[in-house]
Amino acid sequence: MGRDDTQRDSENLSKCESLRSRTDTGIKSCVATARRTGSLYVVRRPLARAESATLNTRLLTLNEMSQHPERPAETSEDPVGEVIDSGRLESFSDGVMAVIITVMAFNLRPPVHDSWTSVEHRVPSLLIYILSFTVIGIYWNNHHHLLRMTTTISGGVMWANLALLFCLSLTPVVTEWIGQGARSAFPAVAYGIVSLASALTYFALVRTILRANHHDEKLVRALGHDVKGAISPFVSVSGIALAFVSPFLSYACYGLLSLMWIIPDRRLVREHQH
Numbered sequence: 001m002g003r004d005d006t007q008r009d010s011e012n013l014s015k016c017e018s019l020r021s022r023t024d025t026g027i028k029s030c031v032a033t034a035r036r037t038g039s040l041y042v043v044r045r046p047l048a049r050a051e052s053a054t055l056n057t058r059l060l061t062l063n064e065m066s067q068h069p070e071r072p073a074e075t076s077e078d079p080v081g082e083v084i085d086s087g088r089l090e091s092f093s094d095g096v097m098a099v100i101i102t103v104m105a106f107n108l109r110p111p112v113h114d115s116w117t118s119v120e121h122r123v124p125s126l127l128i129y130i131l132s133f134t135v136i137g138i139y140w141n142n143h144h145h146l147l148r149m150t151t152t153i154s155g156g157v158m159w160a161n162l163a164l165l166f167c168l169s170l171t172p173v174v175t176e177w178i179g180q181g182a183r184s185a186f187p188a189v190a191y192g193i194v195s196l197a198s199a200l201t202y203f204a205l206v207r208t209i210l211r212a213n214h215h216d217e218k219l220v221r222a223l224g225h226d227v228k229g230a231i232s233p234f235v236s237v238s239g240i241a242l243a244f245v246s247p248f249l250s251y252a253c254y255g256l257l258s259l260m261w262i263i264p265d266r267r268l269v270r271e272h273q274h
Contacts, residue, residue: 086148086153089147089157090144090147093140093143093147093161096165097139097143097165097168100168100169100171100172101133103172104129104133104136104171104172104175107125107179108126109122124178124179125179128175128179128182128251129175129179132172132175134258135195135198135254135258136171138258139198139202143202146209149218149219150209150212152212152216154208154212156211156212157205157209160201160205160208160209161205163201164202164204166201167194167197167201168198170194174187174190174191175191177191178191183247185243185247187247188240188243188250189243189244189250191250191254192240192243193240195236195257196233196236196240199229199232199233199236200233203226203229206223206226206229209223231260232260235256235257235260236257239254239257
């Protein structure tokens with residue numbers, strides 16, 4: 001580093017340390033200063049613990065990007081300069097899916113009497129719970145691998161992800177409905193509609209991520225050909241249509257759909273490992 005660069009860095013550090021305000025504006029100014037110089041500075045002014053942790057985390061991220069420009073970062077910036085982290089989006093989604101499973105578990109009820117007849121009445125609820133648990137687990141698994149490969153999170157990605165979580169949050173409702181009337185066509189149709197909506201919103205999430213990460217050849221190559229993603233909506237539509245013939249044919253379609261996805265998307269797993 002030349003003499004002029006050293007002097008400029010020293011001046012920038014002095015400016016950063018002179019910010020006495022404990023507002024978020026001061027933190028943004030320090031981050032902007034470090035981003036311009038590409039150097040790691042830890043502010044030595046008295047900060048609240050939460051502010052200090054936030055600032056130091058951002059400065060560490062910026063410093064690593066300056067030292068390893070060839071390594072894709074797992075963060076991106078929105079138009080106002082805030083850092084959007086793919087890990088934060090993944091953590092939020094994990095929490096929502098965990099709540100969905102918890103709600104379904106709370107809806108399970110033990111047999112009313114100590115008899116086989118009473119147990120038989122609870123079998124449909126248990127079987128549909130197992131199917132729904134598997135479906136949420138499959139989405140969680142593939143969602144995890146998908147976001148781990150993602151380096152740029154745009155506003156469209158966040159909205160598509162929220163749409164997926166909304167569709168999945170309807171799963172406990174239709175699961176309980178089938179448990180109360182497994183032989184009726186309407187609960188089976190409702191389950192298929194939720195399954196179809198979840199598949200379409202997941203497909204939309206993948207397309208939105210591809211648009212936001214069109215520069216990432218590794219991700220584009222991994223998501224280029226999605227055969228199972230293209231087949232899944234047709235299986236769900238078939239289950240909806242067969243519900244008026246026999247609800248159990250619908251359940252067979254939904255079970256087949258889960259078997260198709262029980263193994264995580266090999267494209268993402270293979271690219272993630274490399």
